[in-house]
Amino acid sequence: LQERINQANAGATITLNSNTEIAATLQITKNLTLDLNGYVLKMGGTGRVIHITSSAEVEIKDGESNRAHTGEYAALPAGGVITGGKAESGGGILLDGGCTLKLTGGCITDCRATDTGGGGVDLRGSTAILYISGTARIENCTAGEMWGANAIFNSGTMYADGGTVDGTVNNQGTIKHSNGVTAVTVFKKAVYNQQAGTIEAGMYNETVENNGTIIGGTFYVAVTIQKGYWGWE
16 A cells, blocks of 8 residues: 555556555655545554655545444444554554645544554644534544543644534644534544634534634533633643
């Protein structure tokens, strides 16, 4: 798969045609679309699954979201899946500053960040951008407990345009919404909005701990506000 990525022209679409196990992190340095096509992309070695660099704009979609898995992958959710990654940060996908990821389909699951967070996706740097929309899902990922970022660590900009995030989020950037888009991302677990964080949009089904700024969004459970350095009220 890395060879196909290296040989592809900028702007090309790479479509999986079978379940694919990799032994080294996929490095994406150019504008590409990756269609999971209902198959599994699994890290079988050590490291994160995907690392996006060099100001690349990448779309990950799923052309066969109802495809059921069998054999060793039978327990995974139907459709395209990214799984098995393990790294200090961004166990599923690490997105460097200056890069853009449009996550429009597929499921990132069972990935782990061992240290600074982002078991599913890590937006590293203020100029990293993530659009999550459509049928995209992040679930059952883990990270170091102190960071509260099992699903996403965000220090850039996340456009909450649909899909679901079923895991904790550490927000040190901005969570907002694209103009003209009606769907919103559903956050099913706690969100930790840090001092540098701003929430402008999203649907929150669990507690939000806010030490930053909230100017929009829909909240179905308590929002707790930090009072002083130690306490919450």
